[in-house]
Amino acid sequence: MATWTRTDLxxxxxxxxxxxxxxxxxxxxxxxxxxxxxxTGGNKTDQNIYARYFTDEVQRITLPxxxxxNSLPANARMTLTAxxxxxxxxxxxxxxxxxxxxxxxxxxxxxxxxxxxxNNVMDPAEHPLVQFRETDMAGNALRLQQALxxxxxxxxxxxxxxxxxxxxxxxxxxxxxxxVPIPGQPAINQPEIVIPPSSVSFTSGFFPAVLPSTVREPxxxxxxxxxxxxPRSTAVxxxxxxAQTATDIPIGPIDYPPxxxxxxxxxxxTSPEILRTPVPQVSVIPVxxxxxxxxxxxxxxxxxxxxxxxxxADGKKDHPELIVAALTDEFGASILDPLADYLRTVKEPSTExxxxxxxxxxxxxxxxxxxHQRNPVVAMDPDGDFVITWExxxxxxxxxxxxxxxxxxxxxxxxxxxQFDPTDAAYDAAAAENFGVVTTGIRALVAPDAQxxxxxxxxATVGGVVxxxxxLRIGDGNLETGxxxxxxxxSTLAGNG
Numbered sequence: 001m002a003t004w005t006r007t008d009l010x011x012x013x014x015x016x017x018x019x020x021x022x023x024x025x026x027x028x029x030x031x032x033x034x035x036x037x038x039x040t041g042g043n044k045t046d047q048n049i050y051a052r053y054f055t056d057e058v059q060r061i062t063l064p065x066x067x068x069x070n071s072l073p074a075n076a077r078m079t080l081t082a083x084x085x086x087x088x089x090x091x092x093x094x095x096x097x098x099x100x101x102x103x104x105x106x107x108x109x110x111x112x113x114x115x116x117x118x119n120n121v122m123d124p125a126e127h128p129l130v131q132f133r134e135t136d137m138a139g140n141a142l143r144l145q146q147a148l149x150x151x152x153x154x155x156x157x158x159x160x161x162x163x164x165x166x167x168x169x170x171x172x173x174x175x176x177x178x179x180v181p182i183p184g185q186p187a188i189n190q191p192e193i194v195i196p197p198s199s200v201s202f203t204s205g206f207f208p209a210v211l212p213s214t215v216r217e218p219x220x221x222x223x224x225x226x227x228x229x230x231p232r233s234t235a236v237x238x239x240x241x242x243a244q245t246a247t248d249i250p251i252g253p254i255d256y257p258p259x260x261x262x263x264x265x266x267x268x269x270t271s272p273e274i275l276r277t278p279v280p281q282v283s284v285i286p287v288x289x290x291x292x293x294x295x296x297x298x299x300x301x302x303x304x305x306x307x308x309x310x311x312x313a314d315g316k317k318d319h320p321e322l323i324v325a326a327l328t329d330e331f332g333a334s335i336l337d338p339l340a341d342y343l344r345t346v347k348e349p350s351t352e353x354x355x356x357x358x359x360x361x362x363x364x365x366x367x368x369x370x371x372h373q374r375n376p377v378v379a380m381d382p383d384g385d386f387v388i389t390w391e392x393x394x395x396x397x398x399x400x401x402x403x404x405x406x407x408x409x410x411x412x413x414x415x416x417x418x419q420f421d422p423t424d425a426a427y428d429a430a431a432a433e434n435f436g437v438v439t440t441g442i443r444a445l446v447a448p449d450a451q452x453x454x455x456x457x458x459x460a461t462v463g464g465v466v467x468x469x470x471x472l473r474i475g476d477g478n479l480e481t482g483x484x485x486x487x488x489x490x491s492t493l494a495g496n497g
Contacts, residue, residue, distance in 0.1 A: 003051040003355065003376040003388050010035040010044040010370055047372035049355040049390045053413060053442055054316040056309050058347040061322070063304045065293065066335045068228045074330040075225040082242075082280055084320025086190045087216040088176045089169075090144065092132055097206035105134040106172075108202030110210050112144065113194040114151050116159035125152055127196060134171050134205070141166040141174055148193075153181065159191045175215065180323075189217055219279045220325065221245050231286035231303040238284045238306065245279060280314040307346070318349050347415045353439035355388050355409055373407075385412045385445070410445040411438070458489060466491040 012035035014022040022031045037044035067076040094106050113127040128147040132140055145166040153160040163179035178190050193212040202208045224241045227233040287305040289298045310319055321343050327336040356373045371393040380386040389408040418426040420437050436444040458466050467490045 001051065001053055001378050001380055001386055003049060003378045005047050005374050005376060005390075006050055007045050007047050010046050012036075044370070046359070046370045047374055049373045049376045049388065050352055051355050051376070051378070051388055052352050053350040053386075053411075053439075055347060055349055055384070055413065056311055056315040057317065057319050057345065057349065058310075059308045059319070059322055060287065060344050060346050061306050061308060061324070061342055062292070062344075063226065063327070063342065064335060064337070064340070065301075065304065066329055067226045067327070068300075068303055070228040070330045072330045075227060076327070076329050076335070077223045077225055078324055078328075079223060079326035080221045081323040081325045082219045082221065082319075083216055084218065084323075085180055086178045086188065086214070086218055088178075088190070088193055089213050089215050090174045090176060090193065091172060091211045091213070092134075092174075092208065093172050093211070094205040094208040100206075103206065104204040106202060106205035106208045107133050108200070108205070108208065110201070111196050111199035112147055113196055114148060114159060114161055115191045115194070116151055116161065117154040118158045118191055122196065125150075127199070129199070137168045137171050141168050144174060144176070148176065157188070160188055161190070189220075219245060227303065229303070231288065231306075234303060235284040235286045235306055238308065239282060242280070242282050280310055280319065281312040282314070283309045283311050285309070316349060321345055345416055347413075348441065350413075350439045350442045353442065356390065356392070356407070383412075385410065387411070411442055412445055413442055416441055458491070 011032040014031040014033050016022060023029060024031060034043040063078070067078075070076065090112075092106055094103075097103055109129055109131050111127040111129050113122055115122070116126060117123070128150060130143050130147050132143075145164055148161040148164040148166075151161050153162055160181040161178060163181040165177050165179060167175045167177070169175055176193070178188065181188065192214055195210045195212060200210060221241050225234070225237050227237070285307045286303065287307055288302045290301055290305050291298045292301040292304060308322065310317065324336065324340075324342040327334065329335050355376065359370045373390050373392045376388055376390040378386055378388045387408055387410045389406060391404050392407050394405045414420075416424070418424045419428040420432045420435060420443075421427055422432075422440060438444055469488050
C-alpha cells in the first residue's frame with residue numbers, strides 16, 4: 001500500500017461574459033482552465049491525498065470438459081502466451097544546443113522499416129515515410145500508426161502490424177502496441193522496427209535522432225500437460241513449464257572489480273553477470289468444488305479451474321491477461337474454441353485513486369474553501385483492509401480558530417466482480433458508486449449512500465423525568481445540513497425527535 005500527497009492545479013469551468021459554459025468546438029465537452037490565485041498571481045493549486053493498493057495478481061483459467069475425457073494414457077495439452085501483445089517504443093530526441101537562448105523544436109521525416117516477411121530485405125512496401133513535428137503529438141502518433149498499419153502482413157507466424165495502436169508518452173516518445181492482429185489467435189513476437197539512417201532528414205532540432213526499442217515481448221509456454229485425474233499434478237506442470245521458460249537478466253556492472261584494483265583470480269568483466277529467471281514467475285493453485293456443468297456434482301469438474309498467482313519479481317505488478325494459444329486432446333486434435341473466454345483476472349493491483357473528497361469552492365464565503373491535505377499515513381490488518389489518515393487544513397468558515405485536523409477513511413479490497421469491474425461487460429457504474437467502489441477492486445467500507453445509525457441516550461444524574469432543549473451537531477456542523485437546532489426533549493413523551 002502506498003499513499004502520498006500531490007499538488008494539483010485547481011481547474012475552473014470556463015464561461016463567457018454572460019455566464020454561459022464554454023465547450024470544446026463541435027463537442028459537448030466543457031472547457032476547464034487553471035484557476036487564478038489572487039494571492040500569488042499564478043495558478044491556484046491544491047494538495048490532495050492519493051493512494052494505490054499493491055497485491056499479487058491472480059488470473060483464473062477455466063478449461064473445457066474435453067481436457068478430462070481421456071481414453072488413452074496420453075494427456076490433453078495447452079499452450080499459453082504470457083505478457084500480452086508486443087510493445088515497442090520510438091524515441092525522437094535531440095541534444096541541448098549550448099550558448100543558445102532557446103532550443104528549436106524537432107521537425108523532419110524518417111522511414112519506418114518493419115520486416116513483416118522476415119526476409120532481411122527492405123522491400124518497397126515495408127519502409128513508409130513518416131512526417132514528424134515535435135509540437136504535434138497527436139498527429140505524430142496518428143501518422144506513425146497509419147504508416148505501420150499500411151505495411152502488408154507476412155505469412156502466419158511472421159510480422160503483422162495491421163492491428164498497431166500508437167500512444168503518446170510525451171512529445172519525444174511513442175509506444176507502439178502491436179495488439180492481436182488475428183482475433184482469437186495468440187500475440188506474435190514481432191520483428192523490431194528499424195529506422196534506416198539514410199532516410200532520416202530533419203529540418204530543425206540540434207542533432208536529432210530516432211531510436212526504436214522493444215518494451216515488451218510475448219512469451220509462449222508450450223504443451224503443458226493436463227492430468228485427467230490429479231488437479232495438483234496439472235498445477236505443478238503449469239508452474240514447472242513456466243519456470244523452464246526463462247530469460248537472462250543482467251544483474252551487475254560490467255567492470256567489476258574496478259580495473260585499477262585487481263584482486264587475485266579476478267579480472268574486470270567484459271559482460272554483466274547474468275541471472276536466469278522464469279518469465280513470468282508464477283505459483284498455481286487448483287480450484288476445487290466448483291460445479292461448472294450444473295449437474296449438481298463437483299468432482300467431475302475438478303481439474304478444470306486453476307488460479308495462477310504472479311509472484312516473486314513479478315508480484316505486485318499489473319500483468320496482461322494470459323492467452324490460451326493452443327488446446328489439444330489426448331489424440332493431439334485441437335479442442336480450442338477461438339471465441340471462448342478461458343482466462344479471467346480475479347485480483348490485481350489497483351490503479352491510483354484519490355482519498356480525500358473533492359472540495360467545492362463556495363463563492364459566497366470570503367475565503368477559499370479548497371484547502372491542503374497533507375501527511376498521509378496508512379495501516380493495514382492481516383485481512384488486507386486498510387485505513388488512511390491524513391492532516392487537513394481547516395478553514396475558519398468550517399471551524400473558527402482551528403488550524404488543522406485529522407481525518408481518516410477505511411477501505412477493503414474485494415477483487416474483480418462483474419458489475420463492479422469497469423472492464424466487465426456487466427459493469428454497472430451506479431451500483432459500483434453505491435457500493436463505495438473508489439477504483440478497480442477497492443471499496444470504501446462506508447458507501448456514499450450508507451445509512452449510519454447512532455443511538456442517543458439521555459440519562460438524568462438522579463432518577464426522574466428528563467426535559468429540556470438541546471442542540472445536536474452532526475458531521476462538520478454546517479448550519480444547513482449538519483446541525484439540528486433547538487431539539488425539545490421530554491422523557492415522558494413518545495416519539496421525541
